[in-house]
Amino acid sequence: MIPKNGYTYAVSRLKAMANRLLDNNSIIRLWESETFSSAMKLLSETHYAQWLSEMKNENDFESLISSELNYVVSETRSISPDKRIPILFQLPFDFHNIKVLVKDKITRTGNQGRRIDLLTSLGNVSVEDLILAVESEDYRLLPFGLHAVLPESLSIWEQSHDVLMVEKRLDAALFELMKSIAESIEIEGVKKWVRAKIDAENIRNVLRLVRFGLEIGKISSFLHEGGFISKEKLLLLVNEPLEGWGRLVGFADAAMALSEITDFSDTEKSLTELEKSLDDYVTGVLGPYRYDAFAPENILAFLWAKDIEAKNLRIILVGKANDVDKDVIRGLLRNVL
Amino acid sequence: MEILGVMLAVLGAALAAGLAGSGSAIGVGIAGEAGAGIMTEDPGKFGLVLLLQALPGTQGIYGLLTAFFAILKVGLLGGEAIEVSVWQGLGVFFACLPIAIAGYYSGIAQGKTSAACIQLIAKRPEETGKAVILPAMVETYAVLALLMSIILLNSIKL
Structure with missing residues (x-):
């Protein structure tokens, strides 16, 4: 285990790199801009300007955001004394890529177009290696247990032809892996972050699956162990109207996220509000460590803040491109720190 | 017996220089690591970081x-x-202890405070004045220990 004072250089460097985070004023200016092009102009006045050459056309903000994220992740990875911290942050991107590739393989058998444009280079495993493994059906060299999970997911599809079952298996593998890595790192804030992520995913799953009308036994199989809220407590939510959820899990910090839902009558709106407040809840878990000049949690907090910033930028720019109402956009913006 | 008396005084002197110096070395090292982190992103902050x-x-x-x-x-x-x-x-030995002990711990503590303040100026360069005051507060206790060591040394009649 790396001693706490082993993170001084990395944390200090990241504090300096935190100047790369867009401050509230910049976000508000972007949000207030009248058109997509004026928002892009404002963005090009920030440090995102260095990635302008990566844009394939004037509307390609995704390349801008991805380039910045890739740079930040690779820099953080290079300076982090314990590489497992950035690995932990990147794992969801690996599993996202696997989901994309599995779905691509499934849909291709039906002679549909490829969907590999949705792959992200933010994962631990390079996109090329993943594609090669899937194309050649040779998964032996894939790390993090992916060599077993990937063929298993494909075989689940063969047997059930149910994408939900495939997603369930991949999510279970992701959270098991995140839990085991967090346990091995032995850093309090990192463990809390993983537990909060599990809580957020579980609450999201319960709300979505209740909407699908799934029965309690099936919903239970979609929930993950290891969060602050036990599976048993989460299953109590199934038969409870959304208004009462905050009361049932009031003992956990995640209840704060539920209390931020303003409109319970509109399921679509409440789901959107819940998504936002669950992200804020996960952000909040890492908040107290920002004031510790030597806390290794700052590494994870910075990566997570950058990821949230990217989410906010996508929300604003997609909103501007589609003339979405400003208030709707504002309601979706997450807290960065 | 005379040699033992001198040796005790020498031990005190060695501890004063050794422990206080070690505290400083650790403190300067911690602050230096933080400074290197900041200067990798912003080399222009060298002056403030060095201070x-x-x-x-x-x-x-x-x-x-x-x-x-x-x-x-x-x-x-x-x-x-x-x-x-x-x-x-023995009197000289004890007189050296305040700066030996306080020097060691305050050096490390000041190093940590300096590192935190180096991070502060990375984000808010306009707050440099405050960033210098915070680690200087730790200095107070090293100065008090030095004062006490000198007073005690002067009070020993040889």
């Missing part, structure tokens, strides 16, 4: 000063040889 990194270095100087006083007291730095009893030697 904050140097602050925990003073404990080492205080320890050295006290060690000089101690060995001067027992006549090891030139002049006539002085007869030092065991009790007098």
